[in-house]
Amino acid sequence: MKHAVMNDENRPSNLGEPTARVTRARAKFLGSSNGLPPLYPSTKQDDKRVSRASLKRAAPDKPAGSSAACHPRKKRAVLKDVTNINCENLYINCINAAKGQPIRQDRKGSLQKKGKVESACYAKNSKVLGVKEENIVDEIHQVEAEGSQDTCPAEDLPTEPTELKNEEMSAAAGPVPLKIDSIKSWGPSDRDEVVLCMKQENLEDRGVIDIDSKHRDPQMCSLYAADIYTSLFARQVDRKPSPDYMENLQRDITQRMRSILIDWLVEVTEEYGLVPDTLYLTVNLIDRFLSENYIDKKKLQLLGVTCMLISSKYEEICAPRVEEFCFITDNTYTKEEVVHMESRVLNFLRFQLSVPTVKKFLRRFIQAAQASYKVPSVELEFLANYLAELTLIEYSFLKYLPSLTAASAIFLARWTLDQSDHPWNPTLEHYTRFKAPELKNTVLELQDLQLNTKGGDLSAIREKYKQTKFKCVSTLRSPESVESLF
Template sequence: MGNENAVSGNQGRVLRENPKRRTLDEKKANAPKKRAILKDITNVTCENSYTIICLNVSKIVDIDSDDKDPLLCSLYASDIYYNMRVAELKRRPFPDFMEKTQRDVTQTMRGILVDWLVEVSEEYTLVPDTLYLTVYLIDWFLQGNYIERHRLQLLGITCMLIASKYEEICAPRIEELCVITDNSYTRDQVLEMESQVLKHFSFQIYTPTSKTFLRRFLRAAQASYANPSLEIEFLANYLTELTLVDYQFLKFIPSVIAASAVFLAKWTLNQSSHPWNPTLEHYTTYKASDLKASVQALQDLQLNTKGCLLNSIRMKYRKNKFKSVAVFTSPKLPDKLF
């Protein structure tokens, strides 16, 4: 990265060979190169009114009972998520690592890189877990290794390559990743950086992310619904993804971010009832009062009170396939909610 306003001189542009994830179809691999340009969007405005709330005192719903999907591992779900809660506390980046470790790279540069990687993940239709793992790998590596700004984008595509190999059925080729940087780096440079990153992690790259917990918490949030709500699912995912770009959210652990996203999503869609209930408290292990600081910070992010111009995630969730949840606003959060 040459400066804080551009990624490797590309001014936010993503050059791609193929806008879809690679398959075994060689014709797609040879698709003509295209260029996409990031555009600004109008800031979301804030509404100040809210309605009177009523605490939901319904009993706890068993979200693991009679689930016929073997992939959900209902019998072991509680133990699995307990272990994930323990694992999320290990090897977490410090919220001030940038100031302590990096001299040439800033928080703003990190934000620009992550915002660009969001668009890259969209162009290659990577699963969300790949993006979350990519950002984690970047942060943990930056915490322990000084890096110059001109190599930051190299670190970004390398971490996405590693995350893709872990999460995707078919990861992008190294040559494709070089192309999206406008050939700023070579295949050998990517391979060398990949070796450095994996050695830094001792090849133990997996960690629970906020996306990991969000799946579980959304099941709890919709346990009493007659039919699943796509709006709350898309909105909670949108809010959670927004935190990836903002360095300040490193002070919150992934499960807190996921729980806060569910809380704020429910409040955004419905102010007539309390967004938290015994079922959510049971499965997240958080009371509403535990989430006050994180929910308030997340609402500031949702309303873009700081006027952030990194809008790839907002543009993504303005699309109809996500029910345009990025245009939703949430009313002021009354103290009585917590």
């Protein structure tokens, strides 16, 4: 309004018109005194009153060509196309879209919404098309997983209800090796049988017996056994102790002291009824700690009972208490000393107690050695375990990998029990990953232990396996030399 008045003031004056400024006060004074009207009556105020009056009029009174008619009030028509419609009308809209008829679209994202509506219609009305609903839903999920666009072209939709076969649906979804019905009828066990059959055929071509064929036994873990032992073969190198720590680091203890300690620990395991895994892990922890830590000979037995305490907590269901390990040492060490040493060992090892020992490989190799037997041989199992435990007291066997030691124990045990055939076969070669010539040095050293040419008075392991429950396997000897097999 101010600008309008200023423009009126700047307007050039006509002849005979006064140039005095007419203010609001002056105009009011003139109106009250019945004076003259303002010199320049403003027409904008009248226009403004007219426009305000027109805005207060009802919408139907407006002419058809007015500006307000171009923008009708929003109704629920847009929502009606998406939600407020039944399935039959939705399917008719999809068919009309395929025929090229225009469909009302929203201003924002109309194309994407139409595509989602059409895909939903196509899935919900699958019974009309003659296809199972679950097949259509599975196909839609497969397309979304492959990164397809949300829009579905109108020309791809069928113009009329047609019947699609399972073969056509599988071809549209992509290359599928088998029919959908046949795949859905399979269970997990059926798929596993197909994979194991293909694997078994491959092994049979090489003359290898598949020891994981009894995959229905959950305790055998046959579906994961190959992967588990592949991991163990790789980790045995990382968790292997140093084979020369006696010469390079330890000055106060000797190989003989180590053998005496382990022979005494064998008696401790027998006294408390511990499993063999506890003994193997104990020896591994002792050697790994001595590989990088100097220790006095007075603390060697303390290290032994501490490592057995740690191994018992890891392997046993009911591990012996700290007081029992102190008692077994005739109270040479206190409880505080054992706990302190335990903390020292665990911190050094960084709590890495999952170690692939000889015992872990021996279980797998014994199973492979008995694959060709109609009846499992108990003597073979006991003899292989006996030969493997003999290597624990020998410092020289630290230079061999646990898998190599376990394979050599199987080789010598089979030869000791049966000299009619070569103890090595393709099945053992496949599962142990060693050929017969690679076992020569280890087998010869192991035979020396069996013949009692080493060890002397350390007889805890021999007395253990001389018992009847172990079939007295420590008394067995091979009549012929094993060196002729290489």
